[in-house]
Amino acid sequence: MSSPIQKKHPFRIFFISGLVTLLSLAYVGGMMGPQALLIACVLVLVEVIFSFENAIINAKVLSGVSEFWRKIFLTIGILIAVFGMRLIFPIVIVAVTTGLPFGEVVNLATNEPARYSEALNSAHISIAAFGGMFLTMLCLHFFFDRTRKVRWISIIEKPLQDMGRWWLYSVVSIVILAILALIPTNKEPVETAVAGAVGIVTYIVVHGLAELFARRQSKNGAVLKTGMAGFMAFLYLEVLDASFSFDSVIGAFAVTQNVLLIAIGLGVGALWVRSLTIYMVDHHVLKAYRYLEHGAHYTIGVLALVLLAGIFYDIPEVIAGVFGLIIVGLSIGSSVAASRADSAPAR
Numbered sequence: 282m283s284s285p286i287q288k289k290h291p292f293r294i295f296f297i298s299g300l301v302t303l304l305s306l307a308y309v310g311g312m313m314g315p316q317a318l319l320i321a322c323v324l325v326l327v328e329v330i331f332s333f334e335n336a337i338i339n340a341k342v343l344s345g346v347s348e349f350w351r352k353i354f355l356t357i358g359i360l361i362a363v364f365g366m367r368l369i370f371p372i373v374i375v376a377v378t379t380g381l382p383f384g385e386v387v388n389l390a391t392n393e394p395a396r397y398s399e400a401l402n403s404a405h406i407s408i409a410a411f412g413g414m415f416l417t418m419l420c421l422h423f424f425f426d427r428t429r430k431v432r433w434i435s436i437i438e439k440p441l442q443d444m445g446r447w448w449l450y451s452v453v454s455i456v457i458l459a460i461l462a463l464i465p466t467n468k469e470p471v472e473t474a475v476a477g478a479v480g481i482v483t484y485i486v487v488h489g490l491a492e493l494f495a496r497r498q499s500k501n502g503a504v505l506k507t508g509m510a511g512f513m514a515f516l517y518l519e520v521l522d523a524s525f526s527f528d529s530v531i532g533a534f535a536v537t538q539n540v541l542l543i544a545i546g547l548g549v550g551a552l553w554v555r556s557l558t559i560y561m562v563d564h565h566v567l568k569a570y571r572y573l574e575h576g577a578h579y580t581i582g583v584l585a586l587v588l589l590a591g592i593f594y595d596i597p598e599v600i601a602g603v604f605g606l607i608i609v610g611l612s613i614g615s616s617v618a619a620s621r622a623d624s625a626p627a628r
Contacts, residue, residue: 289563298549298556305549309542320537321546328529328550329557331602333609334584335525336554337577338419340561342514345495350511351559354518359555361519363548366526368540371401374527378404394538401531406469406592407476408531412524413588414458414480419521420582421450422488423574433575433615454481457589466593473592480524487517525584526551532598571619576612580605 302325310318343351376386379400389397423429424438425445432438458481461467462474494510506514526547533543561567567574580601587601 291560294560294563295553295556298553301552302549305545309545313539313542317537317539317542320539321542321549323536324533324543324546325550325553327533327602328547329553330606331529331598332525332550332554333557334577334580334605335522336557336561337567337573337609338521338581339518339554339558340567341574342518343558344562344567346506346511346514348505350506350515351562353511353515355555355559358515358519359552362522362526362551362555363544366519366523367530367547367551368544370523371527371530374404374408375400378407390540394534394540397540398534398538401534405531407472408527409588409591410458410461410473410476411480411483412527413585413592414454414477415484415520415524416581416585416588417454417457418450418481418484418488420578420585421453422484423578425450431571431575433572433612438575451481451485461589461592464593469592483520487513487520491517522551529598569620570613570616572612572616573609576609579612580608583608 306318306321309321339354343354346354372383372386372390375381375389375397376383379386381389381400386397386400389400424441427442427445429442432442458474458477461477462470464470467473491506491510491513494508494513495506498506498508498510505511529547530543533547537543583604584601587596587598590596
């Protein structure tokens with residue numbers, strides 16, 4: 282039986298997340314009251330449940346980087362995720378879209394949360410277009426990849442792989458964005474086109490550079506990504522986290538307008554997602570459950586669809602979360618069944 286202090290023991294992996302959760306919830310309960318404590322618990326659970334597929338993709342990328350960059354992901358990365366993506370960056374978005382000075386937006390967030398929420402919601406189309414197109418690129422890149430050997434739902438995946446080319450996912454994404462921008466009911470076609478294009482270009486640049494540096498390292502015999510390859514992989518993970526987090530920040534205002542409470546709830550949830558990622562890497566979860574990565578990408582496709590449809594309709598975030606849990610659950614079940622079939626004695 283392994284000791285809890287061993288590096289890969291679940292207790293050690295999740296200890297910091299548990300400690301921060303207890304301290305954060307104790308602060309919320311003591312300073313803001315029992316109602317705020319309940320809201321914080323809800324936000325933590327929502328962030329963990331709805332970001333589960335993010336942890337799966339993180340684990341896939343993180344399994345290929347060095348120990349140094351894994352530590353950066355858990356230290357600097359979590360600071361960026363909590364304070365940058367879930368607190369500061371929404372303020373930056375409001376400042377850019379409204380033209381208000383940064384300090385004034387901070388004042389809105391702390392003293393007039395209703396107006397801040399309204400301003401953040403006014404930027405929803407740009408946020409949805411950026412995040413939706415970035416995730417569309419990620420989803421299509423996976424399904425058009427001709428080198429991928431494992432298929433889950435072959436009737437869908439095999440035709441996509443057969444037609445896959447290195448440039449096809451970008452072209453399809455551009456066509457989707459053009460259609461979205463040209464639909465007459467789109468109230469902000471220019472903003473949709475610009476933000477969506479930024480999402481596409483961001484994926485191409487960040488993912489492309491990560492792959493470029495990784496190939497250079499592999500030629501030198503390196504197994505894990507270090508240096509610039511590790512940095513680009515880290516940057517890719519942070520942009521991916523941003524694509525997942527923007528909509529959850531907006532959705533959190535439907536639960537509470539207390540910016541500090543939102544930051545605590547979503548931030549603690551993000552910390553659990555990071556710990557879950559490390560657990561998946563250390564315990565080789567993606568190898569044990571062969572279709573889990575597929576389930577995550579199907580879920581990302583659903584999330585991208587919900588984000589892009591949100592340009593035209595008011596769609597609750599819970600839809601993507603529920604579908605995501607169902608799909609990931611099915612992929613785990615299929616993985617277990619396939620493993621049992623492989624280990625069953627031949628008749």
